[in-house]
Amino acid sequence: MSAHILTVDDSASIRMTTKIALTGAGYQVTEAVDGLDGLNKAKAGQFDLIVTDLNMPNMNGLSMIEALRKSAAHMGVPIIFLTTESDADMKSRAKAAGATGWITKPFDAEQLVKIAKKVLGK
């Protein structure tokens, strides 16, 4: 069975691009519109990878990552966050919160899929 990925982003266009890229690579994708939605969906389902934006309304990506890492069920689930080239500080905070890795905007489908493959392993 193909890996199931949860994408969390408040931007519909980014969600769509991510989804197109990931489903195109054969992954199954579920979308969430902000951190809170992402947290609820992550807790309700079984995901092999979570790809999340950081700057979002309702609950930002940092808080979502922290909350997920506190639950035993989500320990070890790879979490990739989206960041921009200028967000070094945010990057270290997200890593401290328990993120696995990141991808820098703008990214293309190939880069995203490459990173998904990397953290998902074989």
Place this chain on the structure above:
Amino acid sequence: MTSLDPIQVFRTEAAELFEQIETGLLDLLNDLSDQATIDAVFRGLHTLKGSGSMFGFEALAAFTHHCETAFDRVRKGQVPATAELVAAVLDAQDHMKALVSTPNGDHEEASNRLLAALQAAAGEPSAHATVVAAPLPKAVAAEPSKTGGKGFRITFRLPVNAMANGTNPLGLLDELQELGSCTVKADLSTVPTLDALEPTDLHIGWTLDLITDKGRDAIDDVFIFVMDDMELTVTELAPPAPAAAQEASAAAAPAPVAEVAAKADAPKAQAADAKHGAKQAENVRVPAERLDELMDRVGELVIAQSRLSQLAGSSADIHLRAVSEDVERLSGELRDTMMVLRMVPVGSLFGRFRRLVHDLARETGKVIELETEGETTEVDKTVIERLADPLVHLVRNSVDHGLEPPDERVASGKEKTGRVILSARQSGGEVIITIKDDGRGVNRERVRAKAEASGLIQPGQMLTDQELLQLIFQPGFSTAAQVTNLSGRGVGMDVVKKTVEALRGIIDIRSEPGRGSEISLRIPLTLAIIDGLLVRVGSGSYVIPLSAVEECLELSLEDDLRSRGRSFISLRDNLVPFLRLRELFETGTPPDRYQKMVVISTGDERVGLVVDQIIGDHQTVIKSMSKLHHDVVTFSGATILGDGNVALILDVTHLVAVGQQQEAHLRAAG
């Protein structure tokens, strides 16, 4: 038809972000220290930049970056939010819209000019005041150095929490193995005894000997996400590699630019997030076409249901009747629910006017306060869209003609600040939108002079005050003063009136000299369903919107014969022109023995429609005419009857106009 083009989705999203940013900026003008709003504006700019760069809007991303930076500084309390900064970002936002709509246009000059203004307002050194539409740096895409097969000894140890944080060390080993051939040795020396072992912790280190034709960069790439926190030594086993490789990887590290919410403001900001978020989470976005499709299906269901009811009514089967009644109730409820789905709060329309008034105030030098009331009143989406332009014109008019300059206001004992009040409320099946100002009111003398000059009225013609005011809605009416920069563009008052009437609405004006004017629009809540009067003309069925029907009469044979040639009927001492629909539609059938006349009106003007038979009232799901029938003016739409036949819906405005022309024509002929 849902768009699956991400760029199109981005454009839609950008439009929403612009609205969010604009609302925030205008809110800020009221309270420059509101941290939640500052955060919201920042977030909007941030998302715009990020998504813009994703979809190739590089100029937009680069430009927005500067606005974002300015707001980031505000957000962190490094610079205060000022009215100048807000104005500069508002101006910059218009430019961003242009960058979204024509990303390939020549925007450089405008970009630089706006950035200079922005940076002046944000108190930044002007050294940054150039923006180049250069693509943002792409993510690290390291080129492996082509130095041939080499041997590396790699010793690494990941942080203890690496596995808990989602890094799979076996995956890393697999990746290393893909680079070439390798031997792996695990270092288990630091693994604790079983009683102290935390299963999610990682205590193993590895040493690999790797023979690869890839460079050091490829190895670093494997560890990219854990590089900063891990122990990693890579030594070359074969001849020494160029030392440049290591420096290169250091240089690739991102430049540190802080972008973190000030901690002290965090609770407030989060509370605001929750508030905004709650609003968003309640909404599901559905393309309008899907709603229209659903509406069509519901309409067809209602029709099928009425056929079922007819069948059941003529059947003796009690069970069939019971089911039929259930279906009738359910489809009625479904239709009502459907109506509500199409409703959107009028506040989304009012929001735009804050910006308009802000700009108008700047252009005219008047001090204006816009008040809005009843933003939560809900109206059919189509109505909102079509009302936007007329309302813009009305608000412009109020500001341009109605409100006086501050000194004139003070001189006449008014407050310096002129007020424009936009309000909406529901009344029965209608929504009433009013635009009210406390300006000088309509200048009657000027209206009369202009109307006489343009031949709309006879010199010295007696008119009631209301008739005089209504003149401003006449086509071709515009006072000389009206052609200013503001009101001169866009639509005229006659177009406003036409639009409102096309929505089956009524426009009214009241004005008190020296005290102000009030224009009210009464619009039906929905366009999709009307109560109609079903009539028969010849062998065809037609629907007349019930809201326009004043009364129904019998047209006696004598009246019919007497009025041959001049189609007027005397109705309570008023002459009312009438149209014989049988002749208008050329049915080619003889008239019924007892013809009926339906008197319809559009407020002031009336016209009678002669039909063969009045069948009764009929709630109608309106279907618009096909494109082929786009030019048909007599009918505004069509509907399907219970027996499956089609009935056309008469366009009241048009028919009244035809009747009035006939009257004018006959009067002129004497």
